[in-house]
Amino acid sequence: MLKKEKLATEEERNAKDLLDRTLDNMNQEFNEAKNFAEALKIENRDFKNAFEKMRIEHQEKMADLCNREEEAKKQVATWEQMYREWMATMERRVNNLQVTNEELQSWLQEENPDTSSKTAGHGPPADRR
Structure with a gap:
């Protein structure tokens, strides 16, 4: 019986070691996934900020372009009138x-x-040679 108890205790210890290693591996993978998710959140935030900046720049450029187009139309109308x-x-x-x-x-x-006959044609007088 002592052998059986030793064997059972050893199996329990091996199972506990396996469980601990598996738990450590799972915790490590979880932490890696958590860190990766955090890095993706930061990257996503950076992309959103860059997109918002480009969107605002685009709006400003389009507004400027529209203003310049209106000014050009006014200038063309002025030139046409002149x-x-x-x-x-x-x-x-x-x-x-x-x-x-x-x-x-x-x-x-x-x-x-x-001299009316000479100038009637509105040209130079005829040559009299």
Whole structure:
């Protein structure tokens, strides 16, 4: 019986050692998993912060781009208006020059009736060779 008790005690001790080693391994794996989860949480927080920073920068850049686009549209509209005004002024000037030219032509014809045939074509006088 003593042998049986020794054998049972030894088996209990071996089982306890196995249980202790298994428990230590499980605790070590748990701690590693906990540390890994904590590292992932930190990395996730860093990614969230970086994403938020980029999102804000993107919003600011888009707002700036929209503002610049609106300013460009206003500037183009201003240029278009200035161009229309310039064209109207040029048309008036051309019309005034045409009227003045016609008046001068008429005056010249009245002053020199014998040269009217030479200037009627609005070109240089014919060569008399």
